[in-house]
Amino acid sequence: MAATVHCEQDPALHQERLRALRDATELVSGKWKFGILLNLYNYGAMRFKDLQAASAGITPKVLSKELQDLEDNQLITRTVNATKPVTVSYALTPHALEIQPVINALVEFGLKHRVKIKEQLALAA
Amino acid sequence: MAATVHCEQDPALHQERLRALRDATELVSGKWKFGILLNLYNYGAMRFKDLQAASAGITPKVLSKELQDLEDNQLITRTVNATKPVTVSYALTPHALEIQPVINALVEFGLKHRVKIKEQLALAA
DNA sequence: CTGGATCCTAACTGATACTG
DNA sequence: CAGTATCAGTTAGGATCCAG
Numbered sequence: 001m002a003a004t005v006h007c008e009q010d011p012a013l014h015q016e017r018l019r020a021l022r023d024a025t026e027l028v029s030g031k032w033k034f035g036i037l038l039n040l041y042n043y044g045a046m047r048f049k050d051l052q053a054a055s056a057g058i059t060p061k062v063l064s065k066e067l068q069d070l071e072d073n074q075l076i077t078r079t080v081n082a083t084k085p086v087t088v089s090y091a092l093t094p095h096a097l098e099i100q101p102v103i104n105a106l107v108e109f110g111l112k113h114r115v116k117i118k119e120q121l122a123l124a125a
Numbered sequence: 126m127a128a129t130v131h132c133e134q135d136p137a138l139h140q141e142r143l144r145a146l147r148d149a150t151e152l153v154s155g156k157w158k159f160g161i162l163l164n165l166y167n168y169g170a171m172r173f174k175d176l177q178a179a180s181a182g183i184t185p186k187v188l189s190k191e192l193q194d195l196e197d198n199q200l201i202t203r204t205v206n207a208t209k210p211v212t213v214s215y216a217l218t219p220h221a222l223e224i225q226p227v228i229n230a231l232v233e234f235g236l237k238h239r240v241k242i243k244e245q246l247a248l249a250a
Numbered sequence: 251c252t253g254g255a256t257c258c259t260a261a262c263t264g265a266t267a268c269t270g
Numbered sequence: 271c272a273g274t275a276t277c278a279g280t281t282a283g284g285a286t287c288c289a290g
Binding site (some may be wrong): 007009012014018022025027039040044072091096097099108 | 238
Binding site (some may be wrong): 154155156157182183186190210211233 | 274282283284285290
């Protein structure tokens, strides 16, 4: 019977929340975007190559596309520096701070889930 | 100059958080999972067809796969009811509560982002 | 009602090489 | 250094039909 865990909202509100959820997930879809953002949170402005190193395994082409997506959604800025060999810096916009709670929540969940998986492996052994 | 918005962590901790982030995003990857979870939060236990209606646009095959993924990750339970035409109920597990903050954060962000986009359209007009 | 089987396509991802 | 071009592989997601 297990009392079902839920909290019913006003239908209209629920629909609005559903739409918001779709918008948000669309925005940060893709395999790398959250990681890129987390790295920028941690290190501040980073250059292309540094981001590539930090996002272990990503290829330049894919990184380039992900960065463009993020820039299009105004979560990061792209700045070309007039240095000897041209360098480019990527940094978070203020708007990107809005998404930080999401990332923190994801990290927390990831940590807990990892523990849970370990417990199961322990039980299975 | 713009003071870069960041907060540097201990490297080892950062790596651990990056891994957790990857784990978590992998878990809820896909176009529909968050929506399914949000609906279950809102309505409690739901049957296959109700979930399909709530996740407007999803096909049975895809819904089936998403539900299996969620069940494999122990975020939902699948219960077969011995009713006349067999029905099946899906409900959240306690573990799924851990992911609720993520969804709330995503919804919040989605709402804010929507407002932001509207502002831009207003400026463009 | 539930959801598997099949087929299909667009999008994502990757390896490698190359340019400004 | 910061990418883009090309080629190729994989796969997520959808359309349709059908079975228990």
